[in-house]
Amino acid sequence: MNASACALSNADHWNSINWSTVEIAVKRLQMRIAQAMRDGKRGKAKALQWMLTHSFYGKLLAVKRVTDNRGKNTPGVDKVTWFSASAKWRATESLQTRGYRAKPLRRVFIPKANGKQRHLGIPTMKDRAMQALYRLALEPIAETTADLDSYGFRPERSTADAIAACFTLLATKRASQWILEADIKGCFDNIHHQWLLEHIPLNKRVLQQWLKAGYMNNGRLFPTHAGTPQGGIISPMIANMTLDGLQREIESRFLNQWKEPRYRLIRYADDFIVTGVSKEGLEQEVLPVVITFLAERGLELSLDKTRITHIQQGFDFLGQNVRKYHHKLLIKPSKKNIRSFLNNIRQSVSRLKQAKTENLIRTLNPKILGWAHYHRHIVAKKTFKYIDGQIFRSLWRWAVRRHPRKGKQWVRRKYFNSVNLRNWVFSAKVLDSPKNQRLLMLRYASDVRIQRHVKIRKKAHPFDPAYQQYLKQRKKPHTASLPVLLTEDL
Secondary structure, eight states, rough: OOOOHHHHHHHHHHHOOHHHHHHHHHHHHHHHHHHHHHOOOHHHHHHHHHHHHTOOHHHHHHHOOOOOGGGGGHHHOOOOOOOOOHHHHHHHEEEEETTTOOOOOEEEEEETTTTOOOEEEEHHHHHHHHHHHHHHHHHHHHHHHSTTTTTTTTTTOOHHHHHHHHHHHHHSSSSEEEEEEETTTTTTHHHHHHHHHHHOOOOOHHHEEEEEEEEEETTEEEOBBBOOOTTTTTTHHHHHHHHTTHHHHHHHHOOOOOSOSEEEEEETTTEEEEEEOOOOHIIIIIHHHHHHHHTTOOOOBTTTTTTEEETOOEEOOOOTTEEETEEEEEEOOOHHHHHHHHHHHHHHHHHHHTTTTHHHHHHHHHHHHHHHHTTTSSSOHHHHHHHHHHHHHHHHHHHHHHHTHHHHHHHHHHHEEETTTTTEEEEEEEEEEEEEEEEOOOOGGGGGGOOOOOOOTTTOTTTTTGHHHHHHHHHHGGGGGSSSSHHHOO
């Protein structure tokens, strides 16, 4: 068979895959791993992990995930990407544990809101696929051993669940009044490799390959002595597993006379809060436990971001402000988050001074809707109207600057229309076809409906048969009708 015929055959193989069958088979094996962990059969779980990482269905799904995500067009140091169906099929066949060697990461830098830069390590496509494959085998164990109030980088959980957990803990009159706001300094970069090798239930040789791969920067190879690379598919899960156990450590160590925890922890990735009845208790009891727990893993708290705050003063968590006003808990978008969002919008408007109106609208609409949908579960209606007003001011200045010799009425007629009962709608006429013209309008943040988020049950497990119907039900549009308070959440 010649090369072109072989390539055609490989493409046909990939295009004929029944992905539903693949996903069901992998999910079934993941559920068996989770069941073995719940039964305390770690040896059986390890054997099932081996089966999954060596199964062809597991390899197919791993390649699909790295070629369908947003980073599929970003190559590693080898400058290889998998676009064609035949390349994806060949990649599946190449995923072998025996003789596997990870290549160095390609380092890129992303600007942060505080002016600093965050570095990411971009693995090669093959390394990403291998990480995705082993992640499939690790995820059932990670979900089984996870802290109940850990919400970051986990399936079926989100920032909205973490914020809803804050509301549940702090809204009542008898709730704790003091909050320890904690942030870990360089979490991904500083975890001890030895601790990871001893405690993460993965093939040690493969895990060491990823940890010790090093990175390329300006043509030079630099070794990695600690941490798990930001940018790796499996890295968030490993970082989560590193911090799992902190909640159990705090809540089981300090109990009241009714055998209930005196302190409660809520965590999203490496950001977490601990609630308590007194500032002294958080300082003298909780903080030393947190410091010791982190030190065992090579981590430490960021002193400039760690503080103890009273609920009447409020605190920022995940871009939102949690505060009691006259004994009533309200959660609103934080001032820092609002300022950052508006700066981003103004920069986009300034950058597109000479752009077509429709291009500006297409740029801004996803930003506005994305930000508004993130905050739609909290007290944000007034903030949405404020955001709309600030965006209007930026767009009016943009429009007037383009036509310095035209009057304001002319500028209004050109860029702003009346739609339904709303005046001053920034819009542009676009042609979908020579005979079909429509009005493309800027979206309003205030048009996004405020809707309370129903927090996921703490013990809901994506690989536990008992919760499959519950998780399926949550994805339906009428999820809001589910009960808000559950016995296990109190």
